Amino acid sequence: MEGFAGGALAAEVSLAGGLGFIGGTTDLAPELELAASIISKDVSFAQHTEKTFPIGVGFLTFITDIEKVLPVLGKWKPKVVWLFAAKEVRDYQTWAERIREVTNGESQIWLQLGSVAVALEVLKTARPDVIVAQGSDAGGHGFDRGAGIISLTPEMRDNMNDSGFENVPIVAAGGIADGRGVAAALTLGAEGVVMGTRFLASEEIRIPDGNYRQAILQGKDGGQYTVRSNIFDKLRGPSIWPTGYNGRAVVSTSYREFLEGVSVEDLRKRTKEAEGGSKKDYGVQGRSAVWAGAGVGLVNKVQSAREIVIEVRESAVKILELVRSRI
Numbered sequence: 001m002e003g004f005a006g007g008a009l010a011a012e013v014s015l016a017g018g019l020g021f022i023g024g025t026t027d028l029a030p031e032l033e034l035a036a037s038i039i040s041k042d043v044s045f046a047q048h049t050e051k052t053f054p055i056g057v058g059f060l061t062f063i064t065d066i067e068k069v070l071p072v073l074g075k076w077k078p079k080v081v082w083l084f085a086a087k088e089v090r091d092y093q094t095w096a097e098r099i100r101e102v103t104n105g106e107s108q109i110w111l112q113l114g115s116v117a118v119a120l121e122v123l124k125t126a127r128p129d130v131i132v133a134q135g136s137d138a139g140g141h142g143f144d145r146g147a148g149i150i151s152l153t154p155e156m157r158d159n160m161n162d163s164g165f166e167n168v169p170i171v172a173a174g175g176i177a178d179g180r181g182v183a184a185a186l187t188l189g190a191e192g193v194v195m196g197t198r199f200l201a202s203e204e205i206r207i208p209d210g211n212y213r214q215a216i217l218q219g220k221d222g223g224q225y226t227v228r229s230n231i232f233d234k235l236r237g238p239s240i241w242p243t244g245y246n247g248r249a250v251v252s253t254s255y256r257e258f259l260e261g262v263s264v265e266d267l268r269k270r271t272k273e274a275e276g277g278s279k280k281d282y283g284v285q286g287r288s289a290v291w292a293g294a295g296v297g298l299v300n301k302v303q304s305a306r307e308i309v310i311e312v313r314e315s316a317v318k319i320l321e322l323v324r325s326r327i
């Protein structure tokens with residue numbers, strides 16, 4: 001979650017037994033140092049003996065200069081390097097090879113994908129350690145064609161098994177905001193889950209301003225309150241995203257006017273005026289994009305990242321036990 005997930009959020013998630021990620025930035029070192037300063041104070045990590053740093057880092061490969069980030073990755077060896085949004089599928093192979101080179105193969109490579117065919121292709125070329133199956137309910141950027149995790153995860157699992165990749169885990173992403181979602185994803189064949197939108201209501205998230213958080217907390221009926229579109233990327237100028245991607249965000253004044261036929265040019269003018277220079281204009285009545293997933297209706301209170309991880313994990317365990325007892 002570029003710009004949103006910094007060192008503090010990542011550290012707290014890892015300390016709670018999850019794996020925290022720092023969203024892609026070329027200025028990675030300060031965030032890793034911040035995470036290290038938090039983690040090193042915790043007694044449970046005093047005996048951390050792994051060669052990798054217990055934090056993941058994510059990159060949008062189409063806008064990241066690999067040469068700028070490789071030295072930092074070599075120095076820190078994050079537990080996981082997460083790659084998303086390659087302009088060409090073959091770019092993942094280059095990234096994976098270069099990362100393995102500088103981290104001596106210590107950092108795992110996770111690729112976030114939304115297609116079974118692409119997963120099978122990259123498993124042979126980039127050889128990721130984990131596939132993140134991103135379904136269409138996911139908040140923020142994703143694929144303009146795609147399925148929800150309920151069908152994507154098992155189909156990916158079956159095809160990966162049939163192609164000899166049964167040992168590569170799948171982690172499910174998109175619409176999972178509580179223990180019920182985790183329990184469902186695990187039964188679909190995922191070995192773990194990603195939560196993005198739920199952490200937009202964490203204390204540690206770097207949220208652009210108060211209205212953004214309000215827009216998250218007020219969200220109800222998530223599939224109506226948010227929508228996938230590429231208009232959100234065009235509100236401040238031409239979209240920089242490669243073809244094949246769009247983003248899920250809160251249905252806003254900009255989106256409603258777009259549906260009414262207002263031109264992109266006029267939407268840009270109106271957004272610029274509303275934002276008044278650097279100020280953003282977030283919310284249902286606003287114009288700037290509030291990235292959020294279809295699970296936003298399940299997110300209704302601000303908690304520490306630790307509380308979120310612990311609560312969701314405990315709830316998933318209870319639900320799985322309950323379901324088993326019913327069978």
Ligand SMILES: Cc1cc2nc3c(=O)[nH]c(=O)nc-3n(C[C@H](O)[C@H](O)[C@H](O)COP(=O)(O)O)c2cc1C
Nearest residue numbers: 001002084138139140173174175195196197291293
């Ligand atoms: C505000 C926001 C920013 C995001 N930024 C990124 C990003 O920079 N890179 C990335 O790979 N995914 C990004 N994502 C997508 C997440 O990786 C993940 O797929 C998604 O949050 C999972 O769905 P959920 O939001 O329903 O939990 C972002 C998601 C959100 C909500």
